[in-house]
Amino acid sequence: MDFRGAHIISVNQFGRDDIEKVFTVADNMELYAHRQRITRVLDGAILGNMFFEPSTRTRMSFGCAFNLLGGHVRETTDVKTSSISKGESLYDTARVISGYSDVIVMRHPQVGSVAEFSKASRVPVINGGDGSNEHPSQALLDLYTIKKELDFKNREIDGMHIAMVGDLKHGRTVHSLSQLLLLYKNIHFTLISPEELKMPAEITKKLQESGHSVLETTNMEAGLSDNDTLYLTRIQEERFTSKLEADIYRGQFRLNQAIYTRNCQPNTVIMHPLPRDSRNDANELDNDLNQHPNLAIFRQTDNGVLIRMAMFALILDIDDKVEDSSSSVSWYTERRFE
Numbered sequence: 001m002d003f004r005g006a007h008i009i010s011v012n013q014f015g016r017d018d019i020e021k022v023f024t025v026a027d028n029m030e031l032y033a034h035r036q037r038i039t040r041v042l043d044g045a046i047l048g049n050m051f052f053e054p055s056t057r058t059r060m061s062f063g064c065a066f067n068l069l070g071g072h073v074r075e076t077t078d079v080k081t082s083s084i085s086k087g088e089s090l091y092d093t094a095r096v097i098s099g100y101s102d103v104i105v106m107r108h109p110q111v112g113s114v115a116e117f118s119k120a121s122r123v124p125v126i127n128g129g130d131g132s133n134e135h136p137s138q139a140l141l142d143l144y145t146i147k148k149e150l151d152f153k154n155r156e157i158d159g160m161h162i163a164m165v166g167d168l169k170h171g172r173t174v175h176s177l178s179q180l181l182l183l184y185k186n187i188h189f190t191l192i193s194p195e196e197l198k199m200p201a202e203i204t205k206k207l208q209e210s211g212h213s214v215l216e217t218t219n220m221e222a223g224l225s226d227n228d229t230l231y232l233t234r235i236q237e238e239r240f241t242s243k244l245e246a247d248i249y250r251g252q253f254r255l256n257q258a259i260y261t262r263n264c265q266p267n268t269v270i271m272h273p274l275p276r277d278s279r280n281d282a283n284e285l286d287n288d289l290n291q292h293p294n295l296a297i298f299r300q301t302d303n304g305v306l307i308r309m310a311m312f313a314l315i316l317d318i319d320d321k322v323e324d325s326s327s328s329v330s331w332y333t334e335r336r337f338e
């Protein structure tokens, strides 16, 4: 794909080459993310960071990534403080915010809302999560983390075994990650969830049709053995009709040190998109694994900054100008003005 000026709405836009390109640019961002080098390549550029649902990681890391490239960030963090609460349409909001920004990241509770918003935007829009549908930047950072963790073990993504655990029906991160993995070969998926919270059938069908093996089970301990990676998820309470309904499933699948040691191979990497629900009645990933060397959850969050810097660099076409940012107005400026 041509990243320059592109909206990033779904992982289905990417081919394997595109993913490799993002990962290569992300590798080059490490010195800047660690403050060992400074770039001002996006000096004067503005990110519109529009979050109409709660977020810590996605909002902050997109903002930090833009700042680390020298740009400025303007944010909306709540529907209540936005004129959307007065009935303003996504179309009008997109037209307005894209007049103030050079690129927009948007999170919204409705499936398809970011795609609709992007159609009216005059600048590139990145999907920061649309309801239970997709979270493309999370999938990229998850896959980047998986690749790095496998590299240590001289393993490749092709042929890997991954178990996804929890609320696979509502979890947009597992929807996007699974579909990104479609591009690889011979992956063994174990999908562990309550019967009512299974991975959507259209996604499992696509995985099977692409030659991957898929085992669906409600038995967590049986599904944990023989995996390179465990990808745990939270019960997505905000997608249920009531807290009471979410309570039915909360705490059913928990990983702690004892369960991990009893069932998993010693090298199995533990991932979670976060936030994990650390309340006693949930606790899907116990704090007693916090010091475990295979716990990659905070490597994931660190990698999120690199991936999001790479996404901005490619979309704004400055990936080869980061080292020499002396020229002014070097970012992508071809706005779609009427």
Ligand code: CP
Pocket (backbone or CB within 6 Å): 054, 055, 056, 057, 058, 059, 129, 135, 138, 273, 274, 275
């Ligand atoms: N993983 C993720 O999307 O986290 P936030 O909801 O905190 O952004």
